[in-house]
Amino acid sequence: MQVDIRSFKTGPDYIDPMFHEKILGLTSSNLDPYMMEDDLLIHLLTKNAGDLSIIEGVMGYYDGISTGFSSSSYDLARRTKTPVVLVAKPKGLAATLAALVQGVQNFRKDANIQGVLLNGVSPMMAAYYKKIVEDNTGIRVYGYLPLFEEGLESRHLGLITADEIENLQDLVGTYGDQALESIDLEGLMALGQGAGDLTDTYPEVKKIGQVRLALARDRAFSFYYNDALDYLRDLGADIVEFSPLANQAVPQDVQGVYLGGGYPELYMEDLEKNQVFLESLRDCHKKGMPIFAECGGYMTLLEGFQEGDRTYQLAGLIPGTSQMTGKLQNFGYIDLVAQEDNLLAQKGDHIRAHEFHYSKSTNPGEVFQGKKPQSQRGWSAMVQDGNLCAGYPHIHLMANPKAAHRFVEAMKKYKEMKQ
Structure with a gap:
């Protein structure tokens, strides 16, 4: 029997969904209980559902923001009425x-723990543990x-x-051959039929206009949310991909550039040499084209990247340099508050985002003031220069629709100005 299986990832992680996609040959979706309201969570789950x-959960089942349960795997399972293994x-x-299993089940009345899978055990020990648990x-x-x-x-x-x-x-x-032998897959599929009913109330997306958006995608720049890109398409953006590592210029006849995160720090020698790519970025910025860059993309827009005694020369659209450190910098969810009007927000607007990086910059920007949820800790973030907005935060544009609208509106305005 052919079964249409679809995958989702709890939280903001980019890398696990890439594995889902490679294995299934289908796009995967992030369901983030911090960045998304219930209507969007349910919309993405129902819209992208299969048989x-x-x-996939994240961390321990109840591990959420600070000492609470908010934005945990438990929080998502509860809000989407999903049985848990x-x-x-x-x-x-x-x-x-x-x-331990009993404790997790009884910790909250609505824990909804329906099963257990054992990892890293021999066949003999699996039978032993199965009897103990059941x-x-x-x-x-x-x-x-x-x-x-x-x-x-x-890696880091x-x-x-x-x-x-x-x-x-x-x-x-x-792994699959082993799963067929040692996991009751039919039982798990039957368990999925017991999920609660969900009603999709997400409003219809209205197109803003027809624009073309250049999107950098290769091994250096690969951190994007599929649903956020689909949302930009629904708003009217035709996405044209190009590869900075292949020294490709920003495509012709586009009205915006999106540089996502990834691992540019692994390819700085190549990026420094790729002057066709770097010069095209400079030309786009000089023309006033809207440019949005996150984390690794933002690092590429800086003047350089320091590694030991060497500084790799990069796009130079933003003053300053970055370098790797030995620990995470400003890790986790962040509530961004716009300190002035910019490409993504009006002064006072809030954007829910997250940061996850080992590099630090001499110019992190101050167009937003960020604050960690349920904490007094905060920091300034993101640089604004004309139609350019860039910084370390990763922003899910469908979870922050006003930011997406402003980005597409800016591209539309740029297109009209150039006609």
Whole structure:
């Protein structure tokens, strides 16, 4: 039986959805309980649903903002009426595993824990743990996966991206064959049929105008939200992709540029040499074209990138340089408040975003004042120069529709000015 399986990721992570897409051959969606209201969460879940929709969680089940549960996997499961399967790695435990499972189930009345999967165990130990959990909690264990000799590599922002793993399909085939043998997949699919009914009340998106948006996409710039790009398309933006690493210029006849995040720090020598790309950025900015850049894209717009005694010369649209550090800088969700009118917001507007980077900049900008939710900690963020707005925060443009509207409106105005 053919089953149409669709994947989703809890929270703002870019890398895990890339694996979903590579494995399934279908686009994956982020469901972010901090950046998104219920109507958008439900809209994206129902719009992108298949016969079976699987939402990958994040961190521990109840781990949310600060010491609370807000924006946790539990929060998302509750708001989307989704049954939950815990993935447990029980190495070094015996009956305590049952206590942990029972504790998670009983911690909140609406926990909705419907099953357990065991990770990193042998067939013999899987049978042992299955009996312990089911006898003591009544919660079903749907199977297990053993430890594999070959896993997935990581770097400073998490797993290396799916496109960089040459034998990914072979690995997936190995994992899949094992899952067929040791996991009750039919039982899990039946469990999915017990999800609560959802009603999509998201309003129809109205087109603003017809514009063309240049979007940088390659191994250096790959962090984009699929649904945010679709939202820009619905507003009237025809997205034209190009590759800075291939030294491609910003495409002709566009009215805006979007430089997303990624790993430009790994390719600075190439980017410095790619003067066709860099000069085209300078030309776009000189003409007043709207340019939006996040994190790695923002780093590329700076004058340079410092690595030891060397400074790589970059676009120079923004004064200052960046360099890598040994720890995360300004990590997590952030509420941005516009200090002045800019490409994405009017003064006083709020934008919900997140930051996740190991680099720091001599010029982080101050067009927004950011504050961490449920905390007094904050910092200034993002640079505005004419029609350019860039900084470390990652912004989901569908979760912040006014920002998307302003970006497309600016492109439309630029197009009219050039006609």
